[in-house]
Amino acid sequence: MDCDELVELITAFLDGSLDGPTEQRFKDHLAECDGCEAYMEQFRRTIALVGELPAPQTLPVDMRGDLLTAFRNWAE
Incomplete structure (x- = not known):
């Protein structure tokens, strides 16, 4: 396994999946990799400090449309 693959799999590892x-x-x-070991420790510390994130909230349909339009227009 290389470092890139480890980064992609870190949440699955922590979830036990x-x-x-x-x-x-x-x-x-x-x-074998001090860099990835440090990355894992940072990940664990972040989880310990932040805890669980709240469930995502859904936006009302009209607000979502307004935001998407604003972003599309901003890019132009």
Whole structure:
């Protein structure tokens, strides 16, 4: 496993949703890579400080349309 793959899989690892062989590759990489080990520690600290994020709120349909129009017009 390389560093890019580890970054893509970090949330799945923390959720416990990796299959056994992938989880082992993940752990093996962490054991050998100081940079990824530091990244994992930062991720864990962030989770500990922030806790769980609230469930996403849905925007009213008209407000969503207004925002999308504003962004489209801004890009022009």
